[in-house]
Structures are given as structure tokens and as C-alpha cells.
Amino acid sequence: MTNFIKKAANDFIRPVLTSLQAYQPSEDTGKIRMDANENPFPWPEGMQEEVFNSTLEFNRYPDGSAKALRQGIATYNNVDWTEVLVGNGSDELIQLILSTFAGPGSSLIVHPPTFSMYWAAATITGTSVEEVPLLGGISLDTEGIIKSSQQAARSVMIICNPNNPTGNAFARSEILQIVRESPGLVVVDEAYYEFSGETLADVINEYPNLLILRTFSKAFGLAALRVGYVLANKTLIADLNKVRQPYNVNSFSQQAAAIALKYLPAYLQQVAILKKEIQKISEELGQLPGVTVYPTAANFVLFRPADCRTWAEEFAAKGFNTRYFTNLPVLKEAIRVSSALPEQNQEFLRIATKLAGV
Numbered sequence: 001m002t003n004f005i006k007k008a009a010n011d012f013i014r015p016v017l018t019s020l021q022a023y024q025p026s027e028d029t030g031k032i033r034m035d036a037n038e039n040p041f042p043w044p045e046g047m048q049e050e051v052f053n054s055t056l057e058f059n060r061y062p063d064g065s066a067k068a069l070r071q072g073i074a075t076y077n078n079v080d081w082t083e084v085l086v087g088n089g090s091d092e093l094i095q096l097i098l099s100t101f102a103g104p105g106s107s108l109i110v111h112p113p114t115f116s117m118y119w120a121a122a123t124i125t126g127t128s129v130e131e132v133p134l135l136g137g138i139s140l141d142t143e144g145i146i147k148s149s150q151q152a153a154r155s156v157m158i159i160c161n162p163n164n165p166t167g168n169a170f171a172r173s174e175i176l177q178i179v180r181e182s183p184g185l186v187v188v189d190e191a192y193y194e195f196s197g198e199t200l201a202d203v204i205n206e207y208p209n210l211l212i213l214r215t216f217s218k219a220f221g222l223a224a225l226r227v228g229y230v231l232a233n234k235t236l237i238a239d240l241n242k243v244r245q246p247y248n249v250n251s252f253s254q255q256a257a258a259i260a261l262k263y264l265p266a267y268l269q270q271v272a273i274l275k276k277e278i279q280k281i282s283e284e285l286g287q288l289p290g291v292t293v294y295p296t297a298a299n300f301v302l303f304r305p306a307d308c309r310t311w312a313e314e315f316a317a318k319g320f321n322t323r324y325f326t327n328l329p330v331l332k333e334a335i336r337v338s339s340a341l342p343e344q345n346q347e348f349l350r351i352a353t354k355l356a357g358v
């Protein structure tokens with residue numbers, strides 16, 4: 001028998017993962033949820049019945065190629081279905097992209113402050129992270145980000161447009177310049193596309209290094225069902241397909257997302273209301289003394305009152321979940337809120353006005 005040294009349970013995790021923290025999802029505390037950038041409206045009329053009346057054989061594996069859903073997404077985005085790949089939320093796809101195209105010896109280039117899951121996916125896949133902060137916390141450092149890609153042996157860059165958590169959108173021309181001049185892959189995370197109306201989906205075949213990331217969790221109100229997708233040229237999609245788990249999106253979610261696309265006009269009405277609401281929230285917060293409000297093209301807005309902590313605690317005490325950032329890169333403390341239902345937003349603004357002492 002060989003001698004062995006008995007290990008403790010925490011000796012087994014891969015060393016690169018020891019400092020990784022598990023994602024802390026916000027709890028459903030029964031409060032009004034303005035913290036997760038979801039769509040607060042119920043599904044469009046008739047959709048729930050259609051989704052639940054569909055005949056699915058749950059004893060069978062899902063369609064591993066998700067063909068019907070990919071065809072629906074292709075029509076929605078005016079691309080071919082072979083240029084679409086679906087995932088269990090775009091979170092899964094971020095990791096899939098890095099597993100396929102990055103990993104040890106490669107860099108993930110990001111522009112903090114931006115979406116925190118990018119760092120987690122990099123750690124898990126053994127990809128090192130290159131940070132090129134947004135100038136003033138808002139503008140892309142175009143030269144810096146291109147240089148970073150040119151200096152990396154291999155790289156994947158993620159541009160979040162509109163950016164979470166700041167909310168602002170970047171100019172199409174700037175992103176295209178980055179795509180053209182970067183030797184590495186460029187992922188444009190368009191999770192909030194339906195709100196911003198800005199996309200590069202029309203040029204996926206002009207650039208071999210461009211991928212677009214989308215989700216059904218925001219405008220389409222399917223956050224619980226976990227459906228995201230990638231749009232890219234056929235070669236990149238085929239490469240991702242080699243690494244993807246065969247049945248990564250379950251039958252029910254595939255069906256619900258495909259049905260949701262049929263309700264697009266009704267969703268766009270919801271989007272129009274939410275855009276107006278967030279504009280109203282931004283304007284009214286901006287008029288309060290001592291409050292800085294960042295520009296937004298999404299369904300949420302980032303702002304900073306003089307005393308962020310007190311405001312976040314007060315909102316919670318009054319029944320509103322907001323997202324309080326204690327130390328954002330560049331911007332430091334701030335609060336992010338997504339639009340709730342109009343009457344709830346009204347109440348939220350009443351509380352904010354009181355907190356500002358007006």
C-alpha cells in the first residue's frame with residue numbers, strides 16, 4: 001500500500017479557484033425588485049396559456065440542436081439559424097465562449113466598471129484578465145483597449161453595450177473600430193438591446209472576430225427560464241457547438257422563448273413604457289440636490305446621492321430592493337435601479353425626494 005497524506009476537504013479545489021466567491025443572488029424578500037434589471041410586467045396577454053398548453057414530452061431529452069428556437073431567433077435578428085447558438089442564460093454562454101476561445105495563456109479584456117460575471121468566467125476557465133477602465137467611468141478607452149488586444153498572445157474582449165452597471169451606450173463607430181483593429185475576438189454583450197435599439201448583429205459576417213451576446217432575461221421577461229444566445233458567423237458558432245453541453249437548454253425554456261418571439265409587438269409596448277419610466281426616474285433623480293445621475297440607454301439607471309448607504313438602506317426599509325455598489329471601479333459608491341411598474345416607480349421617487357430633504 002502506498003503511503004498517502006490525508007487531505008482536508010478544501011485541499012481539492014483547483015488552486016486558481018480558491019479565491020473565487022460564489023455569486024450572491026439577490027433574495028426574493030417580498031420587496032419590490034428594482035435590483036436585477038428584469039422586466040416587471042407579466043408576460044403579454046395569451047402567452048402564458050400558449051406556453052402551458054403546449055404538448056411537450058418531458059420524458060424525452062430536449063432538441064439538442066434547439067432548431068425551432070434558433071430559427072425564431074434567426075428571423076428576429078435577420079440572420080441564418082446556423083449563425084445562432086442558444087445557452088442556459090447568457091451567463092452560461094460567457095463561460096462557454098471563454099472555454100472555447102480563451103483559457104490558460106489567453107487574456108480576457110474588459111472595461112471596468114462592467115458586468116461582474118466576466119471575471120468569474122475568466123477565473124473558472126483559467127483565463128487572465130486585462131482591465132482597461134472606462135475613462136471617467138463612462139467612455140471606452142478605444143486606443144487602450146485595441147493596444148491591449150494587440151499585445152495579448154490570444155484574447156477575447158467583452159464590450160458591454162449598453163454597459164451594466166453604468167447604463168450608457170457606446171458609439172457604433174467606436175465599437176467597430178475596436179473590432180477592426182483588434183486581432184482577438186470581440187464579444188459585444190447586448191443584453192439590453194431591446195431598450196437601446198443598437199446592435200452589431202447586421203455585421204456578424206463582415207468580421208471573423210465578432211460575436212454578439214443576447215438574453216431573454218431582460219426585455220422578454222424570461223429570467224427564470226434561463227435562455228441566452230450568441231449571434232456570430234457559422235465558423236465561430238460551430239466551434240462553440242463543440243464545447244457546448246448537448247442539452248444545455250431544456251425543452252420548456254426552448255418552447256417558451258420561441259413563443260415569446262411571436263409576442264414581439266406586445267413586448268415592444270412594454271419596452272416603450274419602461275424606457276419612458278427610466279427616463280422619468282433619471283430626470284427626477286437628477287433634479288434632487290446632491291444626486292449625480294449617469295446617462296442610460298437601458299432599463300436601469302445608476303446614480304449617486306451624497307449618502308449612498310443610507311439611501312439604499314432606506315429604500316430597503318420602505319420595501320424596495322435596489323442594487324447598492326460599495327466600491328465600483330472608477331466610480332466608487334453608487335446605486336443602480338431598474339424600472340419597476342409605473343406606480344411603484346412613483347413611490348420610489350417619493351422616497352428619494354424625501355431622502356434628498358426636498
Ligand SMILES: Cc1ncc(COP(=O)(O)O)c(C=O)c1O
Nearest residue numbers: 089090091115164191215217228
Ligand atoms: C450585461 C449582462 N450580460 C449578461 C447577463 C446575464 O443574463 P442571463 O440572465 O441571460 O444569464 C446580465 C444580467 O444581468 C447582464 O446584465
